[in-house]
Amino acid sequence: MKTSSGRFFEDYAIGQVIEHAVPRTVSGGERALYHALYPARHALYSSDVFAAACGLEKSPLDDLIAFHVVFGKTVPDVSLNAVANLGYAEGRWLSPVFEGDTLRSVSEVIGLKQNSNGKSGVVWVRTTGFNQRDEAVLEYVRWVMVRKRDFDAPAPETVIPDLADVIDPTDLVIPEGLDFSDYNFTLAGEPHRFGDYEVGEKIDHVDGVTIEEAEHMVATRLWQNTAKVHFDATNREDGKRLIYGGHVISMARALSFNGLANAQMIVGLNGGAHANPCFAGDTVRAYSEVLDKAETAAPGVGAVRLRLVAYKHGAPEFALKTVAGKYHPDVLLDLDYWALMPI
Amino acid sequence: MKTSSGRFFEDYAIGQVIEHAVPRTVSGGERALYHALYPARHALYSSDVFAAACGLEKSPLDDLIAFHVVFGKTVPDVSLNAVANLGYAEGRWLSPVFEGDTLRSVSEVIGLKQNSNGKSGVVWVRTTGFNQRDEAVLEYVRWVMVRKRDFDAPAPETVIPDLADVIDPTDLVIPEGLDFSDYNFTLAGEPHRFGDYEVGEKIDHVDGVTIEEAEHMVATRLWQNTAKVHFDATNREDGKRLIYGGHVISMARALSFNGLANAQMIVGLNGGAHANPCFAGDTVRAYSEVLDKAETAAPGVGAVRLRLVAYKHGAPEFALKTVAGKYHPDVLLDLDYWALMPI
Amino acid sequence: MKTSSGRFFEDYAIGQVIEHAVPRTVSGGERALYHALYPARHALYSSDVFAAACGLEKSPLDDLIAFHVVFGKTVPDVSLNAVANLGYAEGRWLSPVFEGDTLRSVSEVIGLKQNSNGKSGVVWVRTTGFNQRDEAVLEYVRWVMVRKRDFDAPAPETVIPDLADVIDPTDLVIPEGLDFSDYNFTLAGEPHRFGDYEVGEKIDHVDGVTIEEAEHMVATRLWQNTAKVHFDATNREDGKRLIYGGHVISMARALSFNGLANAQMIVGLNGGAHANPCFAGDTVRAYSEVLDKAETAAPGVGAVRLRLVAYKHGAPEFALKTVAGKYHPDVLLDLDYWALMPI
Numbered sequence A, B, C: 001m002k003t004s005s006g007r008f009f010e011d012y013a014i015g016q017v018i019e020h021a022v023p024r025t026v027s028g029g030e031r032a033l034y035h036a037l038y039p040a041r042h043a044l045y046s047s048d049v050f051a052a053a054c055g056l057e058k059s060p061l062d063d064l065i066a067f068h069v070v071f072g073k074t075v076p077d078v079s080l081n082a083v084a085n086l087g088y089a090e091g092r093w094l095s096p097v098f099e100g101d102t103l104r105s106v107s108e109v110i111g112l113k114q115n116s117n118g119k120s121g122v123v124w125v126r127t128t129g130f131n132q133r134d135e136a137v138l139e140y141v142r143w144v145m146v147r148k149r150d151f152d153a154p155a156p157e158t159v160i161p162d163l164a165d166v167i168d169p170t171d172l173v174i175p176e177g178l179d180f181s182d183y184n185f186t187l188a189g190e191p192h193r194f195g196d197y198e199v200g201e202k203i204d205h206v207d208g209v210t211i212e213e214a215e216h217m218v219a220t221r222l223w224q225n226t227a228k229v230h231f232d233a234t235n236r237e238d239g240k241r242l243i244y245g246g247h248v249i250s251m252a253r254a255l256s257f258n259g260l261a262n263a264q265m266i267v268g269l270n271g272g273a274h275a276n277p278c279f280a281g282d283t284v285r286a287y288s289e290v291l292d293k294a295e296t297a298a299p300g301v302g303a304v305r306l307r308l309v310a311y312k313h314g315a316p317e318f319a320l321k322t323v324a325g326k327y328h329p330d331v332l333l334d335l336d337y338w339a340l341m342p343i
Helices: A028-037 A049-052 A063-078 A213-222 A245-255 B028-037 B048-053 B063-076 B215-224 B244-254 C028-037 C050-052 C063-076 C211-223 C243-253
Strands: A017-019 A082-093 A102-112 A122-130 A134-146 A201-202 A267-271 A285-294 A301-312 A331-342 B015-019 B080-091 B100-116 B120-130 B135-145 B202-204 B265-273 B283-295 B299-310 B331-342 C018-019 C082-093 C103-114 C120-130 C136-147 C201-206 C265-274 C285-293 C303-312 C331-342
Touching: A017 A063, A028 A063, A028 A213, A028 B028, A028 B244, A028 C028, A049 A245, A049 B100, A049 C331, A063 A082, A063 A102, A063 A122, A063 A134, A063 A213, A063 A245, A063 A267, A102 A134, A213 A245, A213 B100, A213 B215, A213 C211, A245 A301, A245 A331, A267 A301, A267 B015, A267 B028, A267 B135, A285 A331, B015 B063, B028 B063, B028 B215, B028 C028, B028 C211, B028 C303, B048 C103, B063 B080, B063 B100, B063 B135, B063 B215, B063 B244, B080 B120, B080 B331, B100 C303, B120 C028, B215 B244, B215 C136, B215 C211, B244 B283, B244 B331, B265 B299, B283 B331, C028 C063, C028 C211, C063 C082, C063 C103, C063 C136, C063 C211, C063 C243, C063 C265, C082 C103, C103 C136, C211 C243, C243 C265, C243 C285, C243 C303, C243 C331, C285 C331
Parallel strands: none
Antiparallel strands: A017 A102, A082 A134, A082 A267, A102 A122, A122 A134, A201 A285, A267 A331, A285 A301, A301 A331, B015 B100, B080 B135, B080 B265, B100 B120, B120 B135, B202 B283, B265 B331, B283 B299, B299 B331, C018 C103, C082 C136, C082 C265, C103 C120, C120 C136, C201 C285, C265 C331, C285 C303, C303 C331
16 A cells, blocks of 8 residues: 555554654745735735844744644644644744745654543644754644544553643743844834733734635645645535634734734744634634733843634624633634734 | 724825835745736746846836735725725836835825715825835825714815826836847737837737636735725625725736737826726626827837726627716726837 | 737648747746645655755756646647647656746647548647756647638648657656665655556555635646636636646646655656546546656666546546546546656
């Protein structure tokens, strides 16, 4: 059998290191496509001149391009037989990615727990993305529920990794040279700075985008994410294609520009849940909640911890969970991240 | 309130200068997307070798990429609350845009006139696009009808700018070095030169393109145009998304290759009207009328003034206006521009 | 008449050389779009680092990008009035195409045969693509059935070119410097090497992609292929847009990664048939059959001859032809090519 049907739960072992296939050299093409697929407007990722004024060599590729490229490579090895993408933790952006960089991904299995039904289990991996100089550019933990191929395969010893609920802001990596002392709020698009945001504040980002099949497939392929559920309408009985959760993350993050234009760079991913599936025809909206704030060592640079919630048009204001503690059926995404903002 | 709901009529004042947000560095990605979204084939914007043979350093980005990037930045400040985009005038391309250039836009309010109903008014702005060397690359005037937030706000003094109906051809800026003396008509795709076109001549461009939602949204986002009417199907009662007028401009201009392959570079925008809204599913066709011709100082370079009309499939031949003087309901665009052509 | 309605059968003559219009400079934008439109994952076309480890200067643009760009230019001159695209032969990739290269196409008419009905005829052309250094990058023969404009035009002398059924593997051009001695199978995505494939072996590539209108139009325009049947829903009575056959070729080739990840570079096109039309909504799947194998002079590099069949979801396993010798109605493409693979 030459084709791969992906790994099953019994194929993973603690400490196993998986070098994911198909390294990728990124260019201005990926950036242009990203900005064509999402209403991305953060100035630091749009303009070489703006980025240089913030102390960077030039404008890096969007933080979420780096995430999607690194993540996409892991799909054939980690989530092809996944029943569910359960969570993220300890995500950190370690070095900006520029045009011409070549990215590859490596994952280590750090947790395993077979489900009581004996038919599936949870796999935790820590994934690191590297550039062509073998510098780590991104790392994160994610855990997925994966089917067993053979229900009679013995259960592995249960190992549940000890993961931080939140990245300590002192552990965030600020891109070398970043300096917001001379930040141009006019060109960035909004006057609101670090001091203007209060913990607990919620911002509805106003705009909405109705999702099309062609767009989410183009996006998902761009990251070389091959999971068939996103592309093959014959894969589900209802003929729907499930939208890659990362498409919703990028859409919501881009929509959050309206109110968070100065939350320029994502540097930490504390956690995240794809609360409900998203399908073409859904109109995606987003709101944010300020969860925390911290100063950093870089000049003029503060860190804000944000909850980013994507929801379908029609959800109640600031919907999140129901009284039963489950996600509201119109909530698509609940993401917890750290971003850098001028003080 | 951190989010912006855009400016209303009473927020504008004569002489006000608005520096628009989110500068943009363009690359081969923008060009490739442009050529993927429109059947653009003008050789000077397709081939470095052809452009060099015409005296340019290399192939610039399409003239309408420059227009859309500069225009897109103005949307959040000028037309987010626009009821209608009423017109364009005095548009001039001042310097070609190349890969790696960073564009930003600045507008000055040059006209104001409150409507008699007291609920809205017309705003005229002159917008200039600059590159990273602060050289102007493009300028144009447009006027829009904008809602008032507060109907009781006092009406401003009426100022209606004095705008040229047509740009005098001696005021057109020919790109430095442009030389059509050795123009390769074979590689350009058609033999017709300046002398072959007669004032009054009409050309139906034969081909049509049926518009898809995914395509116009990808295009509109690429220019960082954020107007919600283009993206959010819940925004109108009929569930339709209005197509960005610039999408129709680019589609019609690209279709006009068939018959005007040698009308290589747009250098002047005399006027334009988005005659009727365009929606996904419409099949767009185009015709042109030669309005005028002029020589230029550049070797082998003539200027032709063209009326470019985009219409929906089914419109009568060369449809424009009805006897009542209104645009025919199947006419989408009436654009008046100057283009450069080999003599 | 300024617009072109294309050449008709009586417009061709043996020995006629057609320089096709609109040369094209390609960039990372074309590559990113290609990888966004197809699930392309062959490592050599994805990573500069991987390509350099295989002896190339850097990652070339995908072999089928070169094909589509060269092919697209011929459409206005060869197939605008084609009733059918009948076949390909003697296709060879002669030199890799890199970002920044400018491609143009030239065709020579090498065969003509009027049909017995007197209303159409078959035209054979040999097309060569050149880069900016006038080096041939690709050549192939294709033949199409073209309508006559004037049924009374005299029939030309019948000339049927003598075309090889298969390119002799010693005639394949291996890119200069290519060396698979240190090939990284992990990064390439699969362990299967030249020796693991047996002549006669069939591989079903598992995955499927449901086709969208926006995607095939974006792809087809990117290659500046202007045939109206792909874009204009009013062109057919059933309102369908015919999908460019090259879109199906690229989709099938990309799907074949799963099982043929190491069939890195296409270097020969022995033949091909677009067996049945493809429309939006079809779910495209693919299988391959190993037809032959050959060694090459390059270190570590073998050549495999593959039949690539694209079919619609629902076709019987390994469907090809019916007992009557005609293509099964669910078969879309039957392509015969040589690819390079590590030994």
